Amino acid sequence: MGLIKIAALSALGYAGFKYFEKRKDSDSPAFATGQTGSVRNAGASSMRDKPDQWNKTDEESDESFPASDPPGNY
Structure with a gap:
């Protein structure tokens, strides 16, 4: 009985994960409109x-981001 509960909860968790992955905003907040x-x-x-x-x-x-070097004009 415990194994069935674990399997059901795992399936429910996987379905929820897939649902939220599809709903995730594809528009990144760092990018300007039209950039890919x-x-x-x-x-x-x-x-x-x-x-x-x-x-x-x-x-x-x-x-210079994400390079570790600082800008060259001190």
Whole structure:
């Protein structure tokens, strides 16, 4: 009897997982409208939610991400 309960709960959990995977928003919050792929282009114009202020340091930091090297103009 316990094995049947475990199997039923496992099937219910799997069905719930698949349901929520299908409903997951395919629009990534980091991407601007119309961009596709797994890596966002650099710059404020490539962001869906544009920042209020964007300076040269922000731009260089965004361009170097996810690299570990800092921007070259100290």
